[in-house]
Amino acid sequence: MAQQLRIIVLIKQVPDIEKVRFDVETGRVDRSSAPAETNPFDLNALEAGLQIKERFGGSVTVISMGPRQAESSLKDALARGADRAILLTDPRLAGADTIATAKALASAIRKLGEFDLILCGEKTVDGDTGQVGPEVAELLGIPHAAYVCEIRDVSRDKITVVSDMGDKYLYELELPALLTVTRELNSPRLPTLKDLLRAKRAKIEAWTAEDLLDYISIDQLGFQGSRTRVVKVVIPTTEHRKGIILKGEDAVEEIGELLLKEVLRR
Amino acid sequence: MSGKGILVYAETVGSDIHPISFELLGKAREIADKLNLEVWSVILGYGIGDKASELIYHGADKVYVYDDERLSDLNVIAYKNVLVDLVRETKPEIFLIGATPWGRSLAPRIAAALDTGLTADCIDLQVSEDGKLIQIRPAFTGNILAYIETVSKPIMTTIRYKVMKMPKRDPSRKGEIIVRKPEKIDADGIRFLGKVSERRVNLADAEVIVAGGRGLKKKEDLKLLEELANLLGGVVGVSRPLVEEGWISKDHQVGFSGNTVKPRLYIACGISGSPQHLAGMRDSNIIIAVNTDPSAPIFRHADYGVVADLYEFIPRLIRFLKEVKGREGGGIERA
Numbered sequence: 199m200a201q202q203l204r205i206i207v208l209i210k211q212v213p214d215i216e217k218v219r220f221d222v223e224t225g226r227v228d229r230s231s232a233p234a235e236t237n238p239f240d241l242n243a244l245e246a247g248l249q250i251k252e253r254f255g256g257s258v259t260v261i262s263m264g265p266r267q268a269e270s271s272l273k274d275a276l277a278r279g280a281d282r283a284i285l286l287t288d289p290r291l292a293g294a295d296t297i298a299t300a301k302a303l304a305s306a307i308r309k310l311g312e313f314d315l316i317l318c319g320e321k322t323v324d325g326d327t328g329q330v331g332p333e334v335a336e337l338l339g340i341p342h343a344a345y346v347c348e349i350r351d352v353s354r355d356k357i358t359v360v361s362d363m364g365d366k367y368l369y370e371l372e373l374p375a376l377l378t379v380t381r382e383l384n385s386p387r388l389p390t391l392k393d394l395l396r397a398k399r400a401k402i403e404a405w406t407a408e409d410l411l412d413y414i415s416i417d418q419l420g421f422q423g424s425r426t427r428v429v430k431v432v433i434p435t436t437e438h439r440k441g442i443i444l445k446g447e448d449a450v451e452e453i454g455e456l457l458l459k460e461v462l463r464r
Numbered sequence: 465m466s467g468k469g470i471l472v473y474a475e476t477v478g479s480d481i482h483p484i485s486f487e488l489l490g491k492a493r494e495i496a497d498k499l500n501l502e503v504w505s506v507i508l509g510y511g512i513g514d515k516a517s518e519l520i521y522h523g524a525d526k527v528y529v530y531d532d533e534r535l536s537d538l539n540v541i542a543y544k545n546v547l548v549d550l551v552r553e554t555k556p557e558i559f560l561i562g563a564t565p566w567g568r569s570l571a572p573r574i575a576a577a578l579d580t581g582l583t584a585d586c587i588d589l590q591v592s593e594d595g596k597l598i599q600i601r602p603a604f605t606g607n608i609l610a611y612i613e614t615v616s617k618p619i620m621t622t623i624r625y626k627v628m629k630m631p632k633r634d635p636s637r638k639g640e641i642i643v644r645k646p647e648k649i650d651a652d653g654i655r656f657l658g659k660v661s662e663r664r665v666n667l668a669d670a671e672v673i674v675a676g677g678r679g680l681k682k683k684e685d686l687k688l689l690e691e692l693a694n695l696l697g698g699v700v701g702v703s704r705p706l707v708e709e710g711w712i713s714k715d716h717q718v719g720f721s722g723n724t725v726k727p728r729l730y731i732a733c734g735i736s737g738s739p740q741h742l743a744g745m746r747d748s749n750i751i752i753a754v755n756t757d758p759s760a761p762i763f764r765h766a767d768y769g770v771v772a773d774l775y776e777f778i779p780r781l782i783r784f785l786k787e788v789k790g791r792e793g794g795g796i797e798r799a
Contacts, residue, residue, distance in 0.1 A: 215605045215739050227604060239721070296584075300576060323605050323720070323740075327584035329572040332540075336576035341541060341653035344569035347714075360660050362714070363565040367538065368657040375653065381721050382707075382714060425581030425616040429598060432609045439751065440767040443758075449770045450777065453752060454784040456768065460729055460750060461672055461696050462785070 203256035203352070203373075205247040206310070208303055208318040208334070209240040209275060211268040215323045225431035236271040239319025241386035243379050247317050248279045248387070250352055256314075257281045261306055263291060263299060269402045277389035277397035284310075288406040293421030296325070300333035301423060305413035306405060307338060315357065316376040320345055331378040342376040343369050347383055469502035469526070470495060471556035471618070473547065474519055475567060476509040483630065484562035486522040488623060490631030491589055492560055493523035498591045501557060502526060506550055508543055510536035513643065520639035522631050527641050528554075534649040537656035538566060542649050544573040549646075551578060556618045558597060563622035571622045581614035587627045587747075605720050606743030625668055626726045627747075663715045665699050667723040672698025672731075673748075675718055676706060677741070679734015679755065679774055683711040688778050689733060695785050701725065703741045719744035733774045737762030754778070 211234050218232035247258045260275040262268050263286040272283035284306065291302055307313060316335070321328035328344070335342035348360035350368070358370045362380055371377075389397070407419055417423060444452055470492045474485040485505070492503045505524040507516060513531040520527060530546055551559060551574070559574075561567045563585045575582035583599040587609075590598045599612045599621050614620070667673060674693040676686060686700060693700050701718040702711070718725055720743040730748035735741060737753070737760055745751070746765055753766035754774045763769035770777060 215607070218604070218607075220604070220607055225608065227608065295581065296572070297575060297579070297581060300572075320721075324603065326601075326603050326605065326720075328568050329575070329582055329584050332569055332572035333576040333582075336544070336573040342569075342573075343654075344540075345565050358657070361569075363538075363569075364663045364666075364715075366660040366662075368660050370655040370657055372653040425579075425614060426583055427613045427615060429611040429613050432611070433607070434602075434609055434746075436765050439765060441764075441769070442767065443763065443769045443771060445771045449772060450780045450784050453768060453770060454781055454788070456750075456752075457696060457729075457781075457785065458788060461698075462789075 203250060203254055203314045204312060205251060205256055205258045206307060206313050206316045207240070207244045207247045207258060207260045207275070207280065208316065208331070209244065209260055209262050209271060210237045210322050211235070211262065211264050211271040212237045212322055212324045220433045222433040222435065225433055227431075234267060234270065236274060237319055237322045237324075239321060239323075239379070239381060242381050242383050243317040243319050243377075244275055244278060244280065245384045245386040246349060246377075246379055247315070249384065250315070250349070251279075254352060259284065259310065261286070261303060263287070263294075263302055272402050273397045273400060274389065276400050277393040278387055282403070283400070284403045284405055286405050286410075288408075290407040290416065291420045293424065294419065295424035295426045296327050296329040296333060297425050298419055298421075298423035300330050300337055301414055301418050302410060303330070304334050304337035305410040307334070308413045309410065314373045316340075316374070318376070318378050320378045320380050328378065331376060335376040338374075338376075340374050340376055341371045342378070343371055344378045345380050346377045347380045349383070467502070469504045469554070469556050470558040470560065471551065471554065472503065472505045472524065473559070473561045473567070474505050474507040474515075475562050475564060476507065476512055476515075479509065479511045479515070481507070481515050481518060482562060482564065484564060484623075484625045485519070487626070487628040487630055488560045488562060489519060489523040491623070491628040492558075493631065495558070495589060495591060495597065499557075499595060504528065504554065504556065506530070506547065508535050508546060516641045518633075520637050520641070521633045521635050523637070525639050527639060529641060529643045530646060531643070532646060532649065534651070539651045539654050539656055540570055540573060541654055542651035543570055544577060545650050546646055547574055548577045551618060559618040559620045561620070561622045563624045567622050571620060575620045578618070578620075580616040580618055580620055582620040582622070583612045583614065584622050586621050586623045589621065589623070602743070605739045606746060607739060624724060664713055665715050667699060667701055667716065667718065667725050670699045670725065670727050672696045672729045673701040673718070673725060673727045673745075674698055674731045674733065675701035675703065675735060675745070676733050677703035677735030678705050680706065683709070685775075686712060692731070692778055692782055695782060696729070698727070698729070703735050703738070732762050732766070733778060735762055736760045737765060
């Protein structure tokens with residue numbers, strides 16, 4: 199079957215959420231406190247793209263938006279088997295909310311030309327919104343399925359997927375289409391050392407806002423194009439928790455009485 | 465009345481209204497009264513026409529009803545088209561949608577079509593002194609709370625289930641029901657082929673959750689947690705590693721990539737408390753943690769931390785509860 203599907207995977211570099219520190223006083227996120235990594239959900243999207251490519255033939259292009267450092271996530275994607283990597287990087291793209299981010303990504307996809315399938319993670323571990331994927335689909339005028347936990351079938355012009363909405367639903371989408379995927383979809387492969395070394399030398403294409411201006415105006419991008427503003431950030435404290443530590447024999451009775459009072463005798 | 469309004473999308477489950485819709489109406493009513501706005505609601509589906517009055521009883525002044533066979537399946541493009549048309553016509557100031565999986569898939573398409581700001585997964589809405597809507601949402605896997613303002617219209621927000629108070633149903637409330645028949649429902653490119661499976665457990669509605677993590681040694685040991693959960697009228701939850709091991713279905717997973725829960729009581733057994741897990745349960749009313757490691761992060765988020773081996777502690781706790789139950793006979797009811 200000569201299908202040659204043109205697949206695009208959208209990825210984001212995020213701080214390792216296990217290690218990142220937050221300043222309770224200022225509400226600041228200290229991004230330098232943690233190493234950067236690819237958003238874990240995006241690795242499932244990439245894996246799905248690579249598996250489809252291996253089965254049906256075609257190409258996988260990875261696009262990210264962010265500072266120069268995000269090149270390392272794109273190189274990691276190349277090491278895992280992606281064919282081409284593009285980084286949208288420009289101070290004028292910074293400070294973007296979800297709609298301004300989606301506009302930049304959709305413009306880059308338009309510039310790339312024809313495509314069949316766009317894959318992204320269901321959300322990121324830093325923004326937590328899950329909005330950019332469906333927004334990109336709307337801007338490109340293509341169907342999408344969210345929370346895809348299984349890809350049942352792919353053909354030249356259709357894809358059949360299971361969408362996990364609590365209950366699970368089966369959808370058939372006409373291509374081109376966009377999927378946001380869950381971590382249950384697959385287990386992402388690890389790159390080999392050889393591939394990592396090869397990718398280290400690979401060239402990442404860097405696009406600036408200038409490169410997108412045939413498809414969108416500058417006032418639609420970055421902070422200027424954002425429709426939402428962060429007024430302030432607060433680090434939630436756990437001070438409202440009692441923090442009672444129990445050990446030994448008495449713990450059973452104490453917790454037991456608590457359960458009787460709070461649940462069973464209520 | 466000002467002729468301006470807050471629009472609330474009433475999500476349906478089959479031909480019933482999802483309870484989150486009433487929670488949103490309650491919050492919309494509160495904000496509308498502060499900002500001198502009306503509360504409008506819109507319901508889409510098939511065989512749902514008789515449900516509109518429930519939305520009025522819970523706070524809506526006006527309900528738009530789209531009852532059409534072509535809307536019987538959850539088709540995101542069909543629903544988006546109808547809702548975008550309604551927003552363009554009625555021009556609400558604010559548009560609220562539940563942050564259910566369906567709402568989170570639908571809302572961004574509408575926001576992009578309307579070129580307006582959308583704030584995801586809010587846990588509170590406030591009105592500032594100068595009359596602006598402030599949307600509060602967790603970010604960084606629940607580690608921070610961001611206060612967000614929207615600079616376009618309508619202000620669009622998705623709101624988490626069970627964070628807003630359920631308003632009192634008042635069957636004497638009056639309102640206007642407007643039945644609409646869309647001429648053309650364009651649902652190109654997506655075909656709904658049916659339900660594959662139903663969720664096995666509904667953690668979001670559970671009052672008591674007994675959750676297990678890496679501290680469990682084998683799949684069979686989940687039975688221990690199940691026994692305690694049954695005694696308390698609750699359900700079993702787990703952290704992500706147990707789902708990855710294939711011990712239990714994802715319906716039971718609590719955390720950032722699973723379910724966000726807010727039970728009255730959460731008992732974390734052998735769970736260390738990764739940021740991903742905390743993001744799913746930190747808003748529980750009472751948190752009890754059982755862990756052998758006194759430095760486990762979960763203890764910093766617990767009301768009661770028990771430093772013990774769950775394999776010793778849980779069976780003794782079960783025995784204690786059974787003994788009291790036996791003594792007091794029918795005096796103890798399940799929650």
